[in-house]
Amino acid sequence: MINSVLGPISPNDLGKTLIHEHITFGFAGWYANDAITPFDRRECVKVSLETMNELKTYGVRTFMDATPNDSGRNPELLKEISETSGVNIICSTGLYTEAEGGSAYFKFRAIHGDVEFEIYELFLKEIIQGIGSTGIKAGVIKVATGNGQITTYEKSVLKAAGRVQKETGVPIITHTVAGTMGPEQADILISAGADPKHIVIGHICSSADIKYHLTVLEKGVYIAFDRLGIESSQSDTVRKTCIIGLIAIGYADKIMLSHDSIVRWLGKPFISRTPTHVFKNIIPDLKKAGVTDDQINMMMVENPRRLFGGGISSP
Numbered sequence: 644m645i646n647s648v649l650g651p652i653s654p655n656d657l658g659k660t661l662i663h664e665h666i667t668f669g670f671a672g673w674y675a676n677d678a679i680t681p682f683d684r685r686e687c688v689k690v691s692l693e694t695m696n697e698l699k700t701y702g703v704r705t706f707m708d709a710t711p712n713d714s715g716r717n718p719e720l721l722k723e724i725s726e727t728s729g730v731n732i733i734c735s736t737g738l739y740t741e742a743e744g745g746s747a748y749f750k751f752r753a754i755h756g757d758v759e760f761e762i763y764e765l766f767l768k769e770i771i772q773g774i775g776s777t778g779i780k781a782g783v784i785k786v787a788t789g790n791g792q793i794t795t796y797e798k799s800v801l802k803a804a805g806r807v808q809k810e811t812g813v814p815i816i817t818h819t820v821a822g823t824m825g826p827e828q829a830d831i832l833i834s835a836g837a838d839p840k841h842i843v844i845g846h847i848c849s850s851a852d853i854k855y856h857l858t859v860l861e862k863g864v865y866i867a868f869d870r871l872g873i874e875s876s877q878s879d880t881v882r883k884t885c886i887i888g889l890i891a892i893g894y895a896d897k898i899m900l901s902h903d904s905i906v907r908w909l910g911k912p913f914i915s916r917t918p919t920h921v922f923k924n925i926i927p928d929l930k931k932a933g934v935t936d937d938q939i940n941m942m943m944v945e946n947p948r949r950l951f952g953g954g955i956s957s958p
Contacts, residue, residue: 645951646770646782646813648722648732657731658704660947663816663845663869663901664918666691666708666724666732669715669909671745676910687907688723694906694917695728701922705947706730707901709816709845711737711785712765713745715909718779736769737785737804738762740818741796744787750796758796763803770811782951784808786828787818793827801828805835814841814950816867821876822850829862839863841950843899849876853885860889860897865950869901872920883925887932895938899946900925 644651667687695706710716718734725732738744752758769781784804788797808815815837817828825844833839844859848868859866868882889898904918926939 645733646780648718648725648734648779652731654948654951656704657944657948657951659702659943660705660707660899661698661703661901661918661921662707662843662867662899662947662950663709663903664706665710665903665905666721667715667717667907667909668710668905670743671713671739673715673910680911682907682909684720687720688727690915691724691906692728695724695730697917697919699728699730701919704731706732707735707783707816707947708732709735709783709785709818709903711735711739711744711787712769714739718774718777718781722777722779733782734774734779735783735785735816736766736774736781737783738787738800740787740789740820741794742789746796749799753796753799759799759803762800763806766803766807767810770807770813782813784813784815785818786815786832788820788824788828790820791823793824793831798831801831802835805832805837808832808838808841809836812838812841814843816843817845819844819846819849822847822852822855825855825859825866826862829859829864833862843867843950845869846903848882848885851877851881851885853888856885856889860894865897865899865946867899867901869899870903871900871925872902872904872916879925883928883932887929887934890934890938895934895941896946898942899950900942 708721721732721734749758773780786800786804804815819825832842842864844864845867847866848870868886900921902918904916
């Protein structure tokens with residue numbers, strides 16, 4: 644069974660899934676600006692429900708919230724939105740990059756003890772027992788690395804995540820920067836015990852190098868073209884070309900599609916995007932290029948189901 648914010652669900656209940664999105668997200672330090680731009684929970688719920696209702700018109704049944712612990716994760720908010728909308732929401736446990744996450748706390752903890760074990764213990768507790776006193780259990784582990792390198796701190800997070808994945812069966816989804824460090828992420832996670840069948844290397848679409856994509860796929864993991872609509876790092880024209888090429892050589896069963904959208908930025912807001920671009924623009928263009936309905940279903944339904952198919956077992 645899978646931990647959703649409303650309780651356990653079967654992998655068969657996932658249906659059409661967006662694998663990497665956010666309801667709220669804030670870069671570490673956003674709360675310092677709270678006196679000027681306080682979080683408006685009621686408005687966030689309103690906009691989130693509008694988003695979920697629109698997604699339901701495209702058949703979406705599951706929304707993977709990839710917000711890590713140190714970036715404004717709010718499990719009780721996710722529960723309210725899921726209860727009201729009827730959309731499955733899966734909450735993450737995890738930590739962001741050293742440069743942009745809450746690394747200062749754990750780096751300080753490392754002076755006094757085994758920080759990898761402390762992170763392992765945190766992830767495990769949030770999956771098995773629940774997040775704080777909410778009773779809401781995380782259903783996925785989110786980890787991240789920076790541009791062109793994996794720091795010592797980030798390696799500790801990856802190794803902790805790999806250990807927890809091995810013990811619980813809960814999948815890992817990752818954040819990469821500029822299409823770098825995907826193979827290295829996979830190697831560290833797998834060497835720590837993670838099953839590659841339950842790993843998604845994220846933001847692969849920031850790279851236009853199909854050889855790089857293939858190098859990641861050789862690790863046995865899934866890859867996510869999950870920043871569709873964000874053209875600052877790569878154009879969607881190039882991304883669609885890569886997706887079509889990878890499907891043509893037999894990798895439809897290893898690809899997932901999403902947006903990395905953020906419904907409500909924490910702190911002073913940026914422009915938000917509704918996560919419907921895949922359905923309005925990307926999928927129609929893929930079909931025009933000869934991608935079949937079965938292949939679309941594989942990427943949006945079957946691959947997420949198989950990613951979570953291992954369920955959760957007690958460590």
